[in-house]
Amino acid sequence: MASIPRRFLVHEITVEDYKGDSSKGxxxxPPRTVRCLVDEQTRAVRSAGGEQVTSTSTAYAGPEERTAPPLSRVTLPSGRVTTVILTKNRDGRGLGTPNHVEFQLE
Structure with missing residues:
Protein backbone atom coordinates (compact mmCIF):
# COMPACT_ATOMS: atom_id res chain seq x y z
CA MET A 1 0.00 0.00 0.00
CA ALA A 2 1.42 3.38 -0.97
CA SER A 3 0.18 5.84 1.64
CA ILE A 4 -2.79 6.95 3.72
CA PRO A 5 -5.66 7.67 1.28
CA ARG A 6 -5.99 11.43 0.79
CA ARG A 7 -9.69 11.32 1.68
CA PHE A 8 -8.70 10.45 5.28
CA LEU A 9 -6.45 13.53 5.61
CA VAL A 10 -9.32 15.78 6.70
CA HIS A 11 -7.35 18.22 8.89
CA GLU A 12 -4.67 20.83 8.31
CA ILE A 13 -1.96 21.78 10.76
CA THR A 14 0.66 24.49 10.51
CA VAL A 15 4.22 23.36 11.19
CA GLU A 16 7.14 25.70 11.89
CA ASP A 17 10.39 23.72 12.03
CA TYR A 18 12.55 24.37 15.09
CA LYS A 19 15.91 25.84 14.02
CA GLY A 20 17.55 26.43 17.41
CA ASP A 21 17.73 29.06 20.12
CA SER A 22 18.81 32.68 20.00
CA SER A 23 19.26 35.28 22.71
CA LYS A 24 15.57 36.14 22.20
CA GLY A 25 14.26 32.56 22.45
CA PRO A 30 8.61 29.55 7.85
CA PRO A 31 5.17 28.07 8.46
CA ARG A 32 3.98 25.28 6.19
CA THR A 33 0.56 23.68 5.96
CA VAL A 34 0.33 19.90 6.31
CA ARG A 35 -2.78 17.89 5.39
CA CYS A 36 -3.23 15.19 7.99
CA LEU A 37 -5.51 13.28 10.33
CA VAL A 38 -5.33 14.60 13.90
CA ASP A 39 -6.02 12.21 16.78
CA GLU A 40 -6.35 14.12 20.07
CA GLN A 41 -5.63 11.31 22.48
CA THR A 42 -3.41 11.48 25.56
CA ARG A 43 -0.76 8.78 25.84
CA ALA A 44 2.76 8.22 27.10
CA VAL A 45 5.54 8.27 24.47
CA ARG A 46 9.33 8.31 24.46
CA SER A 47 11.07 11.47 23.30
CA ALA A 48 14.15 11.48 21.07
CA GLY A 49 16.22 11.68 24.27
CA GLY A 50 14.58 8.52 25.66
CA GLU A 51 12.54 10.11 28.45
CA GLN A 52 8.87 9.24 28.87
CA VAL A 53 6.61 12.24 28.18
CA THR A 54 2.88 12.79 27.65
CA SER A 55 1.59 13.29 24.12
CA THR A 56 -1.82 14.97 23.85
CA SER A 57 -2.20 14.65 20.07
CA THR A 58 -0.86 12.72 17.11
CA ALA A 59 -1.05 13.87 13.49
CA TYR A 60 -0.78 11.35 10.65
CA ALA A 61 0.32 12.70 7.24
CA GLY A 62 1.30 11.24 3.90
CA PRO A 63 4.84 9.93 3.38
CA GLU A 64 5.63 12.86 1.08
CA GLU A 65 5.56 15.22 4.07
CA ARG A 66 8.94 15.86 5.58
CA THR A 67 9.44 15.27 9.25
CA ALA A 68 9.79 18.07 11.78
CA PRO A 69 12.55 18.26 14.38
CA PRO A 70 11.62 17.98 18.06
CA LEU A 71 10.47 21.31 19.56
CA SER A 72 8.98 22.45 16.23
CA ARG A 73 5.86 24.58 16.72
CA VAL A 74 2.52 23.17 15.50
CA THR A 75 -0.85 24.90 15.33
CA LEU A 76 -3.75 22.42 15.42
CA PRO A 77 -7.12 22.93 13.68
CA SER A 78 -8.57 24.02 17.04
CA GLY A 79 -6.04 26.87 17.18
CA ARG A 80 -4.10 25.27 20.03
CA VAL A 81 -0.33 25.71 19.65
CA THR A 82 1.82 22.77 20.70
CA THR A 83 5.29 21.36 20.01
CA VAL A 84 6.64 18.24 18.35
CA ILE A 85 7.94 15.57 20.69
CA LEU A 86 9.06 13.25 17.91
CA THR A 87 8.28 12.47 14.26
CA LYS A 88 8.42 8.98 12.85
CA ASN A 89 8.54 7.75 9.28
CA ARG A 90 6.26 4.70 9.08
CA ASP A 91 7.09 2.52 6.08
CA GLY A 92 5.08 -0.71 5.81
CA ARG A 93 7.43 -2.08 3.13
CA GLY A 94 4.68 -4.04 1.36
CA LEU A 95 2.95 -5.34 4.51
CA GLY A 96 -0.38 -3.78 3.54
CA THR A 97 -0.17 -0.93 6.02
CA PRO A 98 -0.19 2.66 4.74
CA ASN A 99 3.13 4.48 4.65
CA HIS A 100 2.95 7.75 6.55
CA VAL A 101 4.64 10.27 8.82
CA GLU A 102 3.54 10.43 12.45
CA PHE A 103 3.90 13.67 14.42
CA GLN A 104 3.71 13.04 18.18
CA LEU A 105 2.74 16.34 19.85
CA GLU A 106 2.82 17.70 23.40
Missing part, protein backbone atom coordinates in the same frame (compact mmCIF):
# COMPACT_ATOMS: atom_id res chain seq x y z
CA UNK A 26 13.48 29.75 20.00
CA UNK A 27 13.94 30.29 16.26
CA UNK A 28 11.49 28.69 13.82
CA UNK A 29 11.42 28.25 10.06
Missing amino acids: PVYG
Whole structure:
Protein backbone atom coordinates (compact mmCIF):
# COMPACT_ATOMS: atom_id res chain seq x y z
CA MET A 1 0.00 0.00 0.00
CA ALA A 2 1.42 3.38 -0.97
CA SER A 3 0.18 5.84 1.64
CA ILE A 4 -2.79 6.95 3.72
CA PRO A 5 -5.66 7.67 1.28
CA ARG A 6 -5.99 11.43 0.79
CA ARG A 7 -9.69 11.32 1.68
CA PHE A 8 -8.70 10.45 5.28
CA LEU A 9 -6.45 13.53 5.61
CA VAL A 10 -9.32 15.78 6.70
CA HIS A 11 -7.35 18.22 8.89
CA GLU A 12 -4.67 20.83 8.31
CA ILE A 13 -1.96 21.78 10.76
CA THR A 14 0.66 24.49 10.51
CA VAL A 15 4.22 23.36 11.19
CA GLU A 16 7.14 25.70 11.89
CA ASP A 17 10.39 23.72 12.03
CA TYR A 18 12.55 24.37 15.09
CA LYS A 19 15.91 25.84 14.02
CA GLY A 20 17.55 26.43 17.41
CA ASP A 21 17.73 29.06 20.12
CA SER A 22 18.81 32.68 20.00
CA SER A 23 19.26 35.28 22.71
CA LYS A 24 15.57 36.14 22.20
CA GLY A 25 14.26 32.56 22.45
CA PRO A 26 13.48 29.75 20.00
CA VAL A 27 13.94 30.29 16.26
CA TYR A 28 11.49 28.69 13.82
CA GLY A 29 11.42 28.25 10.06
CA PRO A 30 8.61 29.55 7.85
CA PRO A 31 5.17 28.07 8.46
CA ARG A 32 3.98 25.28 6.19
CA THR A 33 0.56 23.68 5.96
CA VAL A 34 0.33 19.90 6.31
CA ARG A 35 -2.78 17.89 5.39
CA CYS A 36 -3.23 15.19 7.99
CA LEU A 37 -5.51 13.28 10.33
CA VAL A 38 -5.33 14.60 13.90
CA ASP A 39 -6.02 12.21 16.78
CA GLU A 40 -6.35 14.12 20.07
CA GLN A 41 -5.63 11.31 22.48
CA THR A 42 -3.41 11.48 25.56
CA ARG A 43 -0.76 8.78 25.84
CA ALA A 44 2.76 8.22 27.10
CA VAL A 45 5.54 8.27 24.47
CA ARG A 46 9.33 8.31 24.46
CA SER A 47 11.07 11.47 23.30
CA ALA A 48 14.15 11.48 21.07
CA GLY A 49 16.22 11.68 24.27
CA GLY A 50 14.58 8.52 25.66
CA GLU A 51 12.54 10.11 28.45
CA GLN A 52 8.87 9.24 28.87
CA VAL A 53 6.61 12.24 28.18
CA THR A 54 2.88 12.79 27.65
CA SER A 55 1.59 13.29 24.12
CA THR A 56 -1.82 14.97 23.85
CA SER A 57 -2.20 14.65 20.07
CA THR A 58 -0.86 12.72 17.11
CA ALA A 59 -1.05 13.87 13.49
CA TYR A 60 -0.78 11.35 10.65
CA ALA A 61 0.32 12.70 7.24
CA GLY A 62 1.30 11.24 3.90
CA PRO A 63 4.84 9.93 3.38
CA GLU A 64 5.63 12.86 1.08
CA GLU A 65 5.56 15.22 4.07
CA ARG A 66 8.94 15.86 5.58
CA THR A 67 9.44 15.27 9.25
CA ALA A 68 9.79 18.07 11.78
CA PRO A 69 12.55 18.26 14.38
CA PRO A 70 11.62 17.98 18.06
CA LEU A 71 10.47 21.31 19.56
CA SER A 72 8.98 22.45 16.23
CA ARG A 73 5.86 24.58 16.72
CA VAL A 74 2.52 23.17 15.50
CA THR A 75 -0.85 24.90 15.33
CA LEU A 76 -3.75 22.42 15.42
CA PRO A 77 -7.12 22.93 13.68
CA SER A 78 -8.57 24.02 17.04
CA GLY A 79 -6.04 26.87 17.18
CA ARG A 80 -4.10 25.27 20.03
CA VAL A 81 -0.33 25.71 19.65
CA THR A 82 1.82 22.77 20.70
CA THR A 83 5.29 21.36 20.01
CA VAL A 84 6.64 18.24 18.35
CA ILE A 85 7.94 15.57 20.69
CA LEU A 86 9.06 13.25 17.91
CA THR A 87 8.28 12.47 14.26
CA LYS A 88 8.42 8.98 12.85
CA ASN A 89 8.54 7.75 9.28
CA ARG A 90 6.26 4.70 9.08
CA ASP A 91 7.09 2.52 6.08
CA GLY A 92 5.08 -0.71 5.81
CA ARG A 93 7.43 -2.08 3.13
CA GLY A 94 4.68 -4.04 1.36
CA LEU A 95 2.95 -5.34 4.51
CA GLY A 96 -0.38 -3.78 3.54
CA THR A 97 -0.17 -0.93 6.02
CA PRO A 98 -0.19 2.66 4.74
CA ASN A 99 3.13 4.48 4.65
CA HIS A 100 2.95 7.75 6.55
CA VAL A 101 4.64 10.27 8.82
CA GLU A 102 3.54 10.43 12.45
CA PHE A 103 3.90 13.67 14.42
CA GLN A 104 3.71 13.04 18.18
CA LEU A 105 2.74 16.34 19.85
CA GLU A 106 2.82 17.70 23.40
